[in-house]
Each structure stands twice: as C-alpha cells, then as structure tokens.
Amino acid sequence: MANIKLDKLTKSYGDTEVLHHIDGQIEHGEFIVIVGPSGCGKSTLLRMVAGLETVTTGEVSIGDKMINDLEPADRDIAMVFQNYALYPHMSVEQNMAYGLKIRKLPKAEIKRRVEEAADILEIRDYLKRKPRQLSGGQRQRVAMGRAIVRDPQVFLFDEPLSNLDAKLRVQMRLEIRKLQRRLGVTSIYVTHDQVEAMTLGDRLMVLNGGYVEQFGTPIEVYEKPASIFVAGFIGSPSMNFVSATAANGVLTLSNGTTLATNTTAAGAVTVGIRPEHLFPNKDGVLKIEVDLPEKLGATTLVHGRISGAETAFTASLNGINAASTADVLSFDAPPEFLHIFDAETGKRIS
C-alpha cells in the first residue's frame, strides 16, 4: 500500500522557513495536485517527498514507513521533471532502461518492461532515437516512460506539461490522468495552472506562501473555498470581491446596495461572487457599469465596476452579449452563491 503521510513538515533554507507545518494524508492510488502561485513552495514539497531536499522538521512516510532519511533511489518513487531531464547521450530505450540496469534486473525483463511502457505511450518507433531527435511532446512521453518502467509505488510530477503548447498540454493532461487511473499508482502532481489542477486531481492541496490554504476535492475547493486566496486562485475568470458590513442576514456594500445572505455573519466582511454566478435580471439589485466587454464566443466577459463604488467586477454571460462600454447592467446575486470571508483574516465564514 502506497499511502503517503506528511506530518508537520517544515523546510528552512538557512533562517528562512519556506514551508510551514504541512500536514496531509494521501490515500493509496489517489491523484493529488499541489497548486499555488510561483514561489509558494510546491516544488520544494514535492522534492522533499522525492528525497531530493532534506526535511528540516517533521516526517514523510510512504506506506506507513518513515522515509526522511532514505536516498531517493530507495524510496520506490519515480519523478517526471519539468525539463524532462532525459540523458542526452542515451537513446530513448537506454534512457528508460537506465534505472533498471542499475538495479541489475535481468536483460530480458528490462526489455519486456521498456517495450510494454513504449506501447502504452506509443513511442515504440522512437526507441532508438536520441532525445534531441524528438519533439517536446515525444520527450515528455519518454520521461513518462522512464517513470513507468520502474513500476514505482509513487509518481511525482513537477510541472511536466509547462513546456508544451496549449493544445498538446490538454491532450497530455488527459493521457496522464488515464494512465494514472489505469496503473493505479499514487501520484503527486505540481502545477501552477488551476485548470490542470481542477481537471487532474482527486484532491487539491492549495499552497500559498508555504502554508496549506486548503486540501480538498476540486468541487469542495470551488464551492467552498477556505480563504480569499483560494477563492481568488481557483476558478477562471477569478472571483469578484467586495467589502461589506454584515448584520442580521443583510450585507451592505460600500455603495449602499444590500444583498440578502443566509448566514449569521456580522461585522466587516469580504463578499466573493464568481463571475458565472451573476445572473442578469433587469430588476437585480447589483448594478455594474461596463468598462470593457470581451466577446469570447461561447461566453461574454463583462469587465466593469459596481456603480457608486469603484470595485472592479467581472461577470460572465452566456453567448454573445450586446453590452457595450458605459452601459449599466443589473444582476441578481443569489445568497447560495455568495462567499463570505472575514475581512481581517481572509478565512471563510460560510
């Protein structure tokens, strides 16, 4: 069983602590995505699981065995790097076989595994080529192949798709997901791309500044973001925020607009509304002055400001909308779609 446990993990470089008390339980076969902005410590956390960075305090375990002090090779993991890190002087076949050769597997077994992985990834035709004779996408596959042949307990991915073009990225994303399902190997995947995170992960670990902001399923993270940071980070276009005062089930925005809420929050709060949860209604209470409509085809993004308050707001409307600059649109903001955060701590109230 390859469940992974992170127990109060911290990492410091000199005096600066870059990861703070990371806790987490990852079940066998789960696909976990670590997501967060650049520099939040995603790679560092992944590399601590891989054994490429030392653990400052806390414990990492795989399959209930503490592995803090094991060499990467002894952890039974495989890692796919952002730049693939293929050995340039070895052919695709040798690249995939290298780890097995060091482990002294019999030649026939190595050959069988390499060919099997090559079939899965459809790279059989390139086995004799050098990495430099392959396209980015093919190199990516070889890097995956190198991970698969090892038949490890855990796959670790560090932004493996970020060097590919947009279309290929979508395709590879699907393949990685299918592959992981098929092999059932516990995986940790690092990305800063929230779409990748939402589509790939069984659960997401949202990191910010070395803290875990939220650890939950994509739906939980989307529907009940634990903090303003998570709310703003997950979802595209990102959530609108406006400050308000809450009292007796009523939210009063700074321009005097009142919105109903079904929470008991009181005092200064920040209200979040996703652009796709603003419903046009000519009697709606929320009035938005349009600055710039963006017609994307399937949807129209209306960028504007709340009338009477200079807070920027974006609404996402179905189809092509005729709104133009300086129009004022009215919207309904139903209470079940409002996210209310403590104005001071940024934590979710309801």
Add this chain to the structure above:
Amino acid sequence: MVENRPFLTVITHAVLVLGVIMIALPIWITFVAASHDELRMTQAPIPMLPGGHFWENFTRTLFGSGLAGNEITPVWRMLLNSLVMAFSIAAGKIVISLLSAFAIVYFKFPFRMGFFWMIFLTLMLPVEVRILPTFEVVANLGLLNSYWGLSVPLIASATATFMFRQVFLTIPDEMLESARIDGAGPLRFFWDILIPLSRTNIAALFVILFIYGWNQYLWPLLITTDSDMTTIVVSIKQMLEAAEQSPQWNIIMMTAMLAMLPPILVVIAMQKLFVQGLTETDK
C-alpha cells in the same frame, strides 16, 4: 554577410591565398630541404623544389644515427619519448582535472572553496616559476631521466579543472537528480553521465594539452641528461648546435618534419569530435 560583389570576392580570395602562402611556405621549405642531400643544402640559393633524397634522408634520420659523425640516439626513440611524455601529460591532466572538477562541483565538503582557490593559485605558478624546487623534488625522488619525471610535474592543471567545472555547471541539476532517483551513485553518475556529456570537451582539451606537452622544452632539457631520454623538440635544438661542423640542414629539417607529424595526426583524429561538439547544440 552574404554579399554578391565580384570585386569583394577577388579581394577576399587574394587575402586568403596570401595567408595560406604565408603559413605554408615555411613548411614547404622544410619539406624541400628534407629532400636534398647535405651538399646541396650548403649552397646558395637554397632550393625551392624538392630533390631526390627524401627516402634516404628519411631512413637515415628515423633509424640511423641521424647527424653524420655524431653518435646520438635515432629519431624514432626521441619521437617515442615525446609521444609518451605528451600523451601522459594530456591524459594525466584530463583525468586529474575531471576528478577535481567533479569534487568541486558535486560534493559539499569542508573548505571546498578553499581548495578551489588553492587550485586557482597554481595558475600563477607555471613550470618556469617553480622549476628549481620541482627539479629538486624530482631529483630526490630519483625520477631524473624517466618518463615519470618528464610528465608528472607537468600534470596538475588549473585551467583544465576550470574548464571542466564550467562544463559541469552547464549540466542541469535535474540530470543529477534524475540519476539519483534511478539509483546511480556518485561514481556511476560520473562515469555514465558526466564523462559522456563532456566527451567533446575532453577531445578538444586533449588536443590542446597534447600539443602543450609535445612542445615542452625547458623541463625535458633540464631533467634528461641521458640522450636516450631526450625528446624530439629538445634534440632539434641540439642538432643545430651540433659540434664542430656546419648544420646538416637536410637531416635537421627531416627531424623537424617528423616532429610536426604526431600533433597533426592528433588534430586530424580528434577533428570529428570537435565538429560534433560544435554542431550538437543541446546538452
């Protein structure tokens, strides 16, 4: 610059031809001189076309006693000495530099930077500067008139260490990490990954160092007293001063030609790797 002006083409070609002549002329004269007999070479003007004594001079120089009336070692022996010395120096420098660059780049040990600067300092101590103490050491070790004495003191090399350090620094960290995950220990990583990746640099350096070793003059002159151990570069000079007679140019020039040969062969042999190193872009 892709320009299509006939005048410019003529000029560039003229300049290039002139350059080739300037470089090739001395070699041509050497060849011509090596193909005449002794007598012809003492008459003015010196010949510009080859004569008929090339093979005679060749065998006499390579296997015979060389200069007439002067019992010195045959040239093949000196070639061998030079070859052993140049090869040991080049190979030794490369091995030592590879290892020290490996240590400096990939290992954290106390005073790492201290060692690095110590190696750096030796740059300021070329053979000529430390020649007396080095001679003393070599003499005390009883290495005079031996291949060890000829090569070992010239082996330590800060420049090559630097160069390999630079090469290793350009290899992405992920390569090491990937190898670690694959289970390669330090020596395997060195042997399976670093050496193949530095192959072209090793070849380039080998050529440069081989020629450096081949051209050594002062050091071999100092530590070889036995004529069986002299190197070819040293002995050419000695032939010029050979005793009572006027210089036998045909033999001397033949020796000079033979002395040029091995470095040229090394360059030709390594050329393919050079070109590969230039065209193979990504590491």
